[in-house]
Amino acid sequence: MDAIIAKVDPTSWERRCIDLVRHATNFTQGLVDSNGRPVTSLDESTWGINIATCNEFCSPKQDPVISRFDTFSAGISNYLLPWLALTAQLPYETGDPGSNLISFALAVGSPALITYSLTLTILNRFWVRGEFNALYDRSESTKVRRNYPEYGARVRHAQYLLQEGQQVPLRLSQERGWLGSLVVLPHNQHWWKRMNDRLVATRRGVTFSLVAQVLVAGIAWILLICSTFLGGNFGDRITALDLASGNLWMWLVPVIWGWIFVGTQYSPNSIDFALKRDHAFRMTDTPPSEQSEQGEDQHGIEARSGLNPVQPWRQSARGDCGTTPARHLKVPPWLGFDIVGDEGQRGPVFNYARLFTWWQMASTLERAFDTTLTEIEDGELSLHVGPDAARDRGHGHGHGAGRRRRPDPAPGPAIELTPIEAVGSGAGGGGSGSDDGTPLKRTVSEGSHATAVNGGLGLLIDRVAPGPLLAYPEWHELPGSLWIRMGMAAFSALVVQWGTTGSSLLTSYLTPVVGLGCRSGSHLLYGSLATAVWLLLFSSVLLSHAAMVRYQRELVAHPHLDLRRPSSSQGRYLRRRTHAALCAAAVCTRYLGRAIAVLNTGWIIVTSIFELVGFYENCWCNGAVLGLGAKAWVLLFKTKQDLKDAAHQPWIGGLVLSFAVWLYALVFFVLATMSGRSEA
Helix, strand or coil: CHHHHHCCCCCCHHHHHHHHHHHHHCCCCCEECCCCCECCCCCCCCCEEEHHHHHHHCCCCCCCCCCCHHHHHHHHHHHHHHHHHHHHHCCCCCCCHHHHHHHHHHHHHCHHHHHHHHHHHHHHHHHHHHHHHHHHHHHCCHHHHHHCCCHHHHHHHHHHHHHHHHHCCEEECCHHHHHHHHHHCHHHHHHHHHHHHHHHHCECCCCHHHHHHHHHHHHHHHHHHHHHHCCCCCCCHHHHHHHHHHHCCCCHHHHHHHHHHHCCECCCCHHHHHHHCCCECCCCCCCHHHCCCCCECCCCEEECCCCCCCCCCCCCCCCCCCCCCHHHHCCCCECCECCCHHHHCCCHHHHHHHHHHHHHHHHHHHHHHHHHHHHHHCCCCCCEECHHHHHHCCCCCCCCCCCCCCCCCCCCCCEECCCHHHHCCCHHHCCCECCCCCECCEEECHHHHHHHHCCCCCHHHHHHCCCCCCCCCCHHHCCHHHHHHHHHHHHHHHHHHHHHHHHHHHHHHHCCCCCCCHHHHHHHHHHHHHHHHHHHHHHHHHHHHHHHHHHHHHHHHCCCCECCCCCCCCCECCCCHHHHHHHHHHHHHHHHHHHHHHHHHHHHHHHHHHHHHCCCCCHHHHCCHHHHHHHCEEECCCCCCCCHHHHHHHHHHHHHHHHHHHHHHHHHHHHHHCCCCCCC
């Protein structure tokens, strides 16, 4: 008996419990074997004591929790602090400290949610790449290059905007012909290029701090694994449980690298700045001599959330049109809470909430470019030099120098536009003036003028998108490919969430005493709450979209309706019972999900600290009472040498599972964001 007891670490909780039981009973009762079955004497077949004996002699009253600072400091420096420090590299960029804290809580409290947002962002980029690569191929055809030689660059710039702009809500507007002018007019080539250059300049890249923090966390984790399997700690129960707790954080590395590869903007306002920094040109009926040579702030693509104004499609010669007053578009809250939800929040973590509105904007812009290319291919839209600049064509060195002027294919006189040089230096990707400084004037046909003035790119209005440009697509408008992308993102979210949580759960559950205890239970609770957060916030997106679509329908039916507050008075919208229920459900699910995320974030940090300070070293936790109940028993008499065989499968299995998930996520995120073709 003394030889068996002597093998147990004298500073451990198990040894203190052994001494207490030995002093009281001399081990005449409560002994059990490896399966929890009673044995009569203390020998090599004895593994521990039953839960009743432990509670009687080793409860916190008889053996208070004693925290060893050396164990705590070693554990917290080996795996907890490096992982917590690595969370600083998660994408925030919300522009508000409170929203940044919410982003942190949503990411740590639900790895499934941030993985879902990341995967959707990657798949959206992949979709944009495919659609706009096809448009670019068309723009590089001989016919298009002859009619509109710079249009391929504009297609690439629009593609880059759609890929980089997912972290903010974006809206398109045909008000005063702005979107049509941005897509069609050659004068806006400079605006597209400058916008693209600004987004490239503000793109978040690989920094020294990121590499350093990833290396610190990775090296600390590798050293812990080496000490476990090579340093003589294989079989040690405490080491196994530390390993299990550390596995919970392994999702950070592939997710952070995934966001780096997919690309985010380092500032929450960089996209808005890129869209608003430079002036653009709008087609009007105003004679060229009366147009401003400096352009004006564009309103065709804006970084904002909420509903789009509804306006008639005919514009006067002054460029005015009767739109819904902006103040009437504000949707009334529900009990003071915003109905728009996380769709209006800036930051990559909230990309999951912008899927529907982003798709609406991206597909509309793609159709606009597709229709414009069709007009160029059919000869309905061409770029050529005005008569007053034709004399300079023979000796000009700028863009288009030496090319023969194409006759206007459309009936009626060509409409002369403002010189592209008026926008600023470098317009159109090159000089456009002659040697003597006389600017070359670019003109487009009568057909393209109608395209811009009517605000919808000609055929786009009548054939592709009849009616106003709406922010929220109807349910029947969402394609099956969008739902497939959502399914793929959900699969990746569950793989990353339960791959890492599952490896921790597997290790802690199967380490003797086998069963659901405090540690395995805390891991199961964390994974379950994280999944619940994702499901609640996903449900909130669907409910919020349904509520906003109803507001949008009312606005389309009654363009001058005031949505600011529910009222039965004339000219105001009365929110019906079903609509009010949708608004309430959207708000409740969103804030419930956020609250659980905050609690779950606190829980995973607190439970990690509990593990390090020895809070779980008691009869209830060590005996796996949560899963075994009255059949629970506590391991006392076996050392790490004795536990090697029992620990082999769960430890190796948990580690292999976590690394497999880590490798799958990293490879998927990296490969999915790679492109063999230029996009800038």
